[in-house]
Amino acid sequence: MAEMSEKIIRYDLETEINHGIQVSNLAYKTGRQMSLAEDVCYELAVAGMLHDIGKLRLSRYVSGDKNPLVIEEIKYVRRHTQLGYEALKNKGYSSFVLEAVYYHHENFDGSGYPENLRGEEIPLGSRILRVCDTYAALTEKRPYRDAFDSQTAVRMMIDEVKNFDMQIFLAFQRVVHES
Numbered sequence: 001m002a003e004m005s006e007k008i009i010r011y012d013l014e015t016e017i018n019h020g021i022q023v024s025n026l027a028y029k030t031g032r033q034m035s036l037a038e039d040v041c042y043e044l045a046v047a048g049m050l051h052d053i054g055k056l057r058l059s060r061y062v063s064g065d066k067n068p069l070v071i072e073e074i075k076y077v078r079r080h081t082q083l084g085y086e087a088l089k090n091k092g093y094s095s096f097v098l099e100a101v102y103y104h105h106e107n108f109d110g111s112g113y114p115e116n117l118r119g120e121e122i123p124l125g126s127r128i129l130r131v132c133d134t135y136a137a138l139t140e141k142r143p144y145r146d147a148f149d150s151q152t153a154v155r156m157m158i159d160e161v162k163n164f165d166m167q168i169f170l171a172f173q174r175v176v177h178e179s
Contacts, residue, residue: 016052019136024048026132026175027125033171034128046093047100047125048132054084054101078113081105100125104133107163119165127165131172134163150176 027048031041055077085102103117103126110118112130122130138153148156154176161169 013056015140016055019140020049020052022136022140023051023129023132026136026172027128029175030128030132030168030172033175034168040096043094043096044100044125044128047097047104047129050084050088050093050097051101051104051129051133052080052084053087054080054082057083057087078105081114096123096125099123100129102126104129106130108165109162112163122165127168128172131157131164131168134160135172135176150179 024045025048027044028041031044036044057080081102081104085098088101089098100123102114103122106112106115106117106122106126107130108119108122108127110116134157135153138148138156139150141147154173157164157169
């Protein structure tokens, strides 16, 4: 049992690190594509790497091997933004990074979480991470499904474009199509 638990934790950690790297790279490149200042792009890269750090505190509550998650698991997963913010807030990170982590699941139409912010109420860093995180999640293999190819992932995102700031989404698409 302990060996199985260790394998799950190692898988979760490796998966989260790889996901963070992908989101970090995409966020940095999207910021550059939007002609944001280099220091802002750097902050986007940091936020991208750390955006899901709160999930590491949830591994004992969420099995992660099934889809859809049961209602109790969804409740815990939605806490990861707050848990990540709390883990980082006294560690010297900028307010830009902290807000990006906390609000990265807010949808542009107001349907996201944790606070149902909409439009430009959502901090810029969070709006950028929202797009990059979605794409990274779609293009990564998950225990319950294979990874989608880039074109399929972008088409799926277009179907849910209400979730994204359109200017950011267009800049992001230019980044993906250049790769």
